[in-house]
Amino acid sequence: MAMAASEIEELIRAGIPDARVEITDLAGDGDHYAARVIAPMFKGMPRVRQHQAVYAALGGRMGGVLHALQLTTEAPVEE
Template structure:
């Protein structure tokens, strides 16, 4: 069963409470999403590590309930750089 956008956002916010999370359904099928996550937890972290934190927050749902996630992450101070 596909995941709802608010469920994805909720999982991310549970792991990163300060995060600003924006989710878009790319294909209208509930399987292909784009997520933008801005969190102070990402400060000083390489992008790969930021993505790992988000994927960990999703608790292994990638490839199952959640087929595809295009991910963009940023720390608040680097958001406009």
Template structure:
């Protein structure tokens, strides 16, 4: 069952309330998305740690309901 991009954004923002989140449906099928997430919570974290934090926010949906998510993550400039 496809996932609504607003649900992805909502899950991420629930974990990172200060985040700027942009979601793009790459294939129009509700299974392949790109997300850009900018939050202060990423400050001092490696790219891998940032991505793990986003996957954690998605609560186990990666690889199941959400088939593919291309992530761009960063902390805001100081």
């Protein structure tokens, strides 16, 4: 069963409330997505920890209902 892009976005925003989230359906099949997550909490955090925070927000759905997620994370750029 595929997962909707809106559901992925909602889960990430619920787990990381101040995040900006962009979801792209890579294959048009509702099964392969790219997510770009920009959050202040990522400042100074190693990339692997950033990704772990996103996976935690997804609540164990990776590899199950969410088959593939190309993940890009970053802290907002300060001007």
